[in-house]
Amino acid sequence: MIITEGEITFEIPDHLTITKKDEVFYNPKMKTCRDISLAVIQAFINKYYKDKEIKIADALSGTGIRGLRYAKELNAKVKVFLNDINPNAYRKILQNAKLNDISNIEVSNEDANTFLSRHFRFFDIVDIDPFGSPSPYIDQAIRSLKTKNALLCLTATDTSALCGRAKKSCLRKYLAVPLRSKDCHEFALRILAGYAMRMATKYELFLKPIFCHSTDHYVRVYLITDRGAKKADKTFKMLGYVKDYDGIKEVRNYGGEGFSGPLYIGNLYDSDIAKEALEIAEKRGFEKRVLKILKLIYDESKLGQIGCYDIHQISKVLKTSPPPMNEILSTLENNGFYATIAHYNPKGIKTNASLKDVIEVILKYNNRFER
Ligand SMILES: C[S@@+](CC[C@H](N)C(=O)[O-])C[C@H]1O[C@@H](n2cnc3c(N)ncnc32)[C@H](O)[C@@H]1O
Numbered sequence: 001m002i003i004t005e006g007e008i009t010f011e012i013p014d015h016l017t018i019t020k021k022d023e024v025f026y027n028p029k030m031k032t033c034r035d036i037s038l039a040v041i042q043a044f045i046n047k048y049y050k051d052k053e054i055k056i057a058d059a060l061s062g063t064g065i066r067g068l069r070y071a072k073e074l075n076a077k078v079k080v081f082l083n084d085i086n087p088n089a090y091r092k093i094l095q096n097a098k099l100n101d102i103s104n105i106e107v108s109n110e111d112a113n114t115f116l117s118r119h120f121r122f123f124d125i126v127d128i129d130p131f132g133s134p135s136p137y138i139d140q141a142i143r144s145l146k147t148k149n150a151l152l153c154l155t156a157t158d159t160s161a162l163c164g165r166a167k168k169s170c171l172r173k174y175l176a177v178p179l180r181s182k183d184c185h186e187f188a189l190r191i192l193a194g195y196a197m198r199m200a201t202k203y204e205l206f207l208k209p210i211f212c213h214s215t216d217h218y219v220r221v222y223l224i225t226d227r228g229a230k231k232a233d234k235t236f237k238m239l240g241y242v243k244d245y246d247g248i249k250e251v252r253n254y255g256g257e258g259f260s261g262p263l264y265i266g267n268l269y270d271s272d273i274a275k276e277a278l279e280i281a282e283k284r285g286f287e288k289r290v291l292k293i294l295k296l297i298y299d300e301s302k303l304g305q306i307g308c309y310d311i312h313q314i315s316k317v318l319k320t321s322p323p324p325m326n327e328i329l330s331t332l333e334n335n336g337f338y339a340t341i342a343h344y345n346p347k348g349i350k351t352n353a354s355l356k357d358v359i360e361v362i363l364k365y366n367n368r369f370e371r
Contacts, residue, residue, distance in 0.1 A: 005031055006038070006069045010096040020131055024089045025062040032215060034066050035281065035290045037153065038073055040211050040222055041125060043276035045076045048149045048224075049124065053077045056125040057144065059112040059137065060084060064093035066129060071102050081123070083108045083115040116140035125151045132158040135173040135195070142200050142207075147227040152207065154192060157218045162188035164260075179260030181244040183307035185214035185344040186268075187260055190306075193221045194264035197235045206231035210270040211277065213297060214344040240265040242306060247313045248355060249306055269301030299340035300350050308348030309358045323365040325349070331361045 001014050005028075012026040045054060056078055058067030067082040082093050082105055090109035097105055108115055116126070117140050126141045128134040134141075134154040141152055156162060161169035164180035164187075171177065174195040179187045189212045200207045207223040214220075241261030243250045255261055278294040315322040325341060332339040332353050342348035349358065 003028075005065055006034070007072050008065060008068050008096070008100055010063060010065060010068065010099060011092065012063055024086065024092045025131075026065065029216060030218075032287075032290055032293070033155065033218065033220060034069060035286045036213065036215075036220075036277070036293065037066070037127070038069060039277040039281040039284070039286065039290070039294065040273065041070065041151070041153070042074055042076075042280050043273045044125075044151050044210070044222070044224075045074065046276060047273060049076065051077070053079065054124045055122060056080045056127065057116065057119065057123045057141075058082045058127050058129070059115055059141070060128065060130045061093055062089055062129075064089075064096050064107075066127065067105065068093075068096055068100060068102055070127075071097075071104050072100060078104060080105045081108070081115075081119070082106070083110060083112060085109070085111050112137050113140045116144040119144045121146055123150065125153065127153040129153075129155040130157075132156070133161065133173045134192075138196050138199050142196070142203060142205065142225075145225050147203075147205060147225055150225045151210075152196060152223045152225070153220065154196060154223075155218055155220045156188070156192055159185075159188060159214075159217060159219060162191055162219060176262055177255070177260050179242065179244060181307075182247065182310040182313055182345060182348065183244065183249075185219065186307055186342070187242065187263060188219045189214055189221055189268060190263035190265070191260075192219060193223060193268070194239050194262055196221070196223055197238070197264060198262070200225070201232040201235050204229045204232045206234055209264060209266070209268050210273050211297070212268050213293060215293060238264055238266040244307070246317050247310050251306060265306060267301075267304045269297065271298070271301040274298040274301040293343055296341060296343035300343055302338065303340070303350050303352060305350050305352070308342040308345055308350045309355060310345060310348045311358075311362065312347045314355075314359065315362055318359065318362060320362065320366045322347070323362055327365055328358070328361055331365070332357070335361075 013023045061082040067080045071080040160166040163184035164178035206226040212221040239262040241259040337353040339351035
């Protein structure tokens with residue numbers, strides 16, 4: 001069957017179950033993720049790589065849609081290296097490249113780790129988009145990246161591990177204890193980013209998160225390389241452990257009963273990249289959902305808050321009803337605070353106001369009706 005996504009017309013198998021069993025894997029729902037990737041990577045290129053040739057690895061390509069979109073849609077001089085272990089996928093990628101007249105690519109058919117290790121310190125951007133966890137590929141991905149201003153993009157769909165439903169799996173794959181809470185999706189991002197950062201230190205590399213999001217069934221993080229032992233040492237100051245008491249977070253630098261970690265506790269975004277990604281997506285006419293996610297993230301990027309205030313959770317503890325989210329946002333703003341809705345939780349507020357300020361807003365709103 002021939003379909004179109006972005007500027008690519010390509011062939012996918014006629015019968016899809018969207019599982020590993022498919023002849024070649026393609027999930028149309030991940031278009032949102034690929035659109036966001038295009039916007040973020042374009043913003044990254046504009047900031048760090050204007051006019052230079054960029055080598056991109058799409059190490060687990062499937063039909064090739066992600067890498068082929070990078071080859072065609074990125075506004076830069078790029079060469080994309082697409083790889084998949086499945087011989088049917090390999091053939092499909094070649095076929096799809098031909099169908100779109102794309103020549104700025106190289107295609108291979110091997111295990112992702114073999115492919116990455118063949119390209120030591122070679123790539124400017126490495127994209128790991130596997131079934132489940134990216135953990136088995138992170139070490140080789142780091143080795144294949146240039147050591148300064150190169151970008152590592154990781155998707156994880158094993159959210160049961162990262163969000164705390166499968167705790168042992170999280171320990172095995174990310175050497176971290178997860179947290180089951182209203183903020184588990186943000187903590188999933190922080191665990192994944194923290195794990196990649198820890199993997200990089202032995203090469204005297206610092207990985208700095210610049211963008212991330214939790215959408216549908218997956219989380220995705222983007223981290224930039226920087227070299228030097230002193231820079232790598234910064235990693236350990238940015239790792240911590242978090243406990244959640246009915247929505248109140250305690251952050252400290254050692255673990256213990258009920259604490260999740262180690263996870264990254266610094267800022268998850270480069271606000272300039274988040275802003276530019278939004279502008280690029282607007283200019284390219286990406287769908288409304290993509291723009292909504294990017295707008296929420298840009299708003300969120302101006303705050304360093306760990307987690308959010310879940311208004312339903314707080315209202316339940318206060319034994320009162322949750323006010324409409326817009327009321328809370330506008331009252332906090334009128335009170336001089338900055339506030340936005342968390343991109344991963346429509347009931348969650350991120351703000352520079354304290355929990356006490358948020359509680360006051362909730363109680364005041366409800367008191368108006370009780371008088
Ligand atoms: C989730 S799919 C990739 C989807 C694709 N990136 C996209 O955006 O449509 C994961 C792919 O990894 C491939 N794969 C699984 N194990 C692999 C390995 N060890 N090395 C390389 N590719 C592998 C599978 O054949 C499958 O095509």
